[in-house]
Amino acid sequence: xxxxxxxxxxxxxxxxxxxxxxxxxxxxxxxxxxxxxxxxxxxxxxxxxxxxxxxxxxxxxxxxxxxxxxxxxxxxxxxxxxxxxxxxxxxxxxxxxxxxxxxxxxxxxxxxxxxxxxxxxxxxxxxxxxxxxxxxxxxxxxxxxxxxxxxxxxxxxxxxxxxxxxxxxxxxxxxxxxxxxxxxxxxxxxxxxxxxxxxxxxxxxxxxxxxxxxxxxxxxxxxxxxxxxxxxxxxxxxxxxxxxxxxxxxxxxxxxxxxxxxxxxxxxxxxxxxxxxxxxxxxxx
Amino acid sequence: xxxxxxxxxxxxxxxxxxxxxxxxxxxxxxxxxxxxxxxxxxxxxxxxxxxxxxxxxxxxxxxxxxxxxxxxxxxxxxxxxxxxxxxxxxxxxxxxxxxxxxxxxxxxxxxxxxxxxxxxxxxxxxxxxxxxxxxxxxxxxxxxxxxxxxxxxxxxxxxxxxxxxxxxxxxxxxxxxxxxxxxxxxxxxxxxxxxxxxxxxxxxxxxxxxxxxxxxxxxxxxxxxxxxxxxxxxxxxxxxxxxxxxxxxxxxxxxxxxxxxxxxxxxxxxxxxxxxxxxxxxxxxxxxxxxxxxxxxxxxxxxxxxxxxxxxxxxxxxxxxxxxxxxxxxxxxxxxxxxxx
Numbered sequence: 001x002x003x004x005x006x007x008x009x010x011x012x013x014x015x016x017x018x019x020x021x022x023x024x025x026x027x028x029x030x031x032x033x034x035x036x037x038x039x040x041x042x043x044x045x046x047x048x049x050x051x052x053x054x055x056x057x058x059x060x061x062x063x064x065x066x067x068x069x070x071x072x073x074x075x076x077x078x079x080x081x082x083x084x085x086x087x088x089x090x091x092x093x094x095x096x097x098x099x100x101x102x103x104x105x106x107x108x109x110x111x112x113x114x115x116x117x118x119x120x121x122x123x124x125x126x127x128x129x130x131x132x133x134x135x136x137x138x139x140x141x142x143x144x145x146x147x148x149x150x151x152x153x154x155x156x157x158x159x160x161x162x163x164x165x166x167x168x169x170x171x172x173x174x175x176x177x178x179x180x181x182x183x184x185x186x187x188x189x190x191x192x193x194x195x196x197x198x199x200x201x202x203x204x205x206x207x208x209x210x211x212x213x214x215x216x217x218x219x220x221x222x223x224x225x226x227x228x229x230x231x232x233x234x235x236x237x238x239x240x241x242x243x244x245x246x247x248x249x250x251x252x253x254x255x256x257x258x259x260x261x262x263x264x265x266x267x268x269x270x271x272x273x274x275x276x277x278x279x280x281x282x283x284x285x
Numbered sequence: 286x287x288x289x290x291x292x293x294x295x296x297x298x299x300x301x302x303x304x305x306x307x308x309x310x311x312x313x314x315x316x317x318x319x320x321x322x323x324x325x326x327x328x329x330x331x332x333x334x335x336x337x338x339x340x341x342x343x344x345x346x347x348x349x350x351x352x353x354x355x356x357x358x359x360x361x362x363x364x365x366x367x368x369x370x371x372x373x374x375x376x377x378x379x380x381x382x383x384x385x386x387x388x389x390x391x392x393x394x395x396x397x398x399x400x401x402x403x404x405x406x407x408x409x410x411x412x413x414x415x416x417x418x419x420x421x422x423x424x425x426x427x428x429x430x431x432x433x434x435x436x437x438x439x440x441x442x443x444x445x446x447x448x449x450x451x452x453x454x455x456x457x458x459x460x461x462x463x464x465x466x467x468x469x470x471x472x473x474x475x476x477x478x479x480x481x482x483x484x485x486x487x488x489x490x491x492x493x494x495x496x497x498x499x500x501x502x503x504x505x506x507x508x509x510x511x512x513x514x515x516x517x518x519x520x521x522x523x524x525x526x527x528x529x530x531x532x533x534x535x536x537x538x539x540x541x542x543x544x545x546x547x548x549x550x551x552x553x554x555x556x557x558x559x560x561x562x563x564x565x566x567x568x569x570x571x572x573x574x575x576x577x578x579x580x581x582x583x584x585x586x587x588x589x590x591x592x593x594x595x596x597x598x599x600x601x602x603x604x605x606x607x608x609x610x611x612x613x614x615x616x617x618x619x620x621x622x623x624x625x626x
Contacts, residue, residue: 061624062619065624123497124496124497127497127498127499128497128498128499129497129498129499130497144497145481145482145499223484223485224489227481227482227483228440228482228483228484228485229481229482229483229622230483230619230622231622231624238485241443241485242440242442242443243614244359244360244363245357245359245360245363245442245443246442246612246613246614247359247363247384247388248613248614251614
């Protein structure tokens with residue numbers, strides 16, 4: 001009885017705006033059509049393999065290598081984006097300077113630019129005869145056609161996620177909070193690490209998760225700069241394409257399913273950390 | 286502000302999208318056939334389609350629109366398998382058409398015998414594109430595994446052209462070692478150690494070599510090599526023809542299952558046959574493909590092709606044997622890249 005009333009209460013949240021039933025219906029239908037059915041199709045196809053074959057395909061050395069490269073480079077790129085994205089957002093929120101609006105708009109460019117274009121542009125720059133590559137080459141640093149090149153591409157495509165999720169939260173933090181911390185005797189480092197960053201943590205994690213998820217699945221920008229050597233710079237999405245070129249649909253779906261699973265677990269973990277930090281620092285909910 | 290800009294993009298996209306729909310609607314009034322082809326034939330079919338449309342209209346009074354879709358050969362085959370309504374396919378590899386035949390039944394298994402020359406109206410071969418003056422002195426396959434040489438070729442897993450490259454190298458090494466297959470495998474394994482980048486397609490590899498300045502030699506389709514020269518000026522690159530290469534036979538086929546549904550069989554058949562006509566052969570040679578009937582083409586176009594000893598896919602037992610042996614999962618190419626080698 002008690003549980004039923006709780007259920008009812010959950011489904012009948014009073015709102016100023018009517019139309020909850022219709023809105024939920026549209027939401028569920030749309031999500032089913034666009035997200036659930038394709039993913040179910042993927043899982044259904046890979047489930048036809050049977051466990052032993054599925055595990056054999058996913059534990060294949062080449063697959064494991066490609067997955068490691070994909071998730072590893074995406075992770076590093078997301079961390080780079082977290083650090084520099086927060087710094088960028090900070091500058092954009094807290095300071096006024098000429099050209100600020102232009103820079104603010106530039107942050108969104110990686111969203112709008114086709115990823116293949118980004119990949120070709122980055123490869124041109126970082127290739128041994130490119131503007132940046134030619135400077136790094138004599139120092140013995142190779143970016144293009146190595147895993148480092150993959151990270152560069154993923155940093156590029158992931159940047160807006162962190163900036164755009166952190167920015168609005170930063171705008172909400174009152175300057176008085178910092179001033180209060182200062183009057184209570186905190187030095188600048190303490191103000192940043194104890195007062196400002198904890199409040200930004202959930203948003204930062206969201207941005208990190210989005211950039212990371214984007215990086216794991218990224219194909220267009222990466223294949224140009226990666227070099228695509230098996231066991232060295234071959235990303236999992238490329239291996240899926242290779243399996244498809246072999247008309248080997250089971251192997252391709254198996255890799256895709258593992259990527260889906262790993263991504264889901266990681267997003268879940270990040271969500272849990274976020275929920276924890278919201279409770280801990282009470283921001284945003 | 287950000288969402289405003291997004292709305293702007295959306296409007297723009299909608300406007301452009303509806304314009305394209307309108308254009309497609311107009312074109313639908315005529316007969317339309319779709320040629321699903323692979324990457325380096327863009328220029329060839331642009332020319333050929335115009336010639337055929339003119340001829341068809343002159344013969345029958347009907348206007349025909351030929352749409353051409355280009356992409357990696359294997360990817361194109363998969364699109365047709367997944368339902369792309371191709372009337373004809375003109376791909377880089379027999380194995381890709383076989384895959385369509387096996388997966389959909391829309392092409393009969395004996396498609397290869399339906400047109401002359403194994404259904405290959407034009408052939409090509411694999412040559413070396415080197416930097417001007419050939420500074421590394423690369424003249425034959427043996428030079429490619431020297432310590433100071435870097436080789437650019439696309440990935441045979443994702444590129445039909447790269448499979449021809451691979452087999453041409455194999456053919457040379459086998460001949461150089463009196464038919465010893467294991468020596469051939471050693472050579473090819475060594476060759477791929479000199480490959481710093483594996484692009485996914487032939488055009489990508491050309492870009493890597495030409496624009497990025499990477500590598501000393503590009504293994505390329507002969508027609509692609511000539512196109513590169515034409516585009517970039519002969520001042521930058523030279524073509525070197527090795528002592529042995531392979532006769533690359535990109536085949537064409539009618540997709541019976543689709544043309545019968547669309548009622549386009551007659552025009553699609555005429556389209557393929559026109560490739561074999563004198564006019565078709567002339568266009569083919571102009572675009573640096575070796576025509577099936579050289580006597581039909583302009584003699585000066587033919588004179589551009591160097592004499593070379595050519596092996597064929599039949600020397601590898603045909604694609605039905607070569608494909609699984611070399612390029613399937615766990616095949617020779619995968620063994621080359623096994624770690625620890």
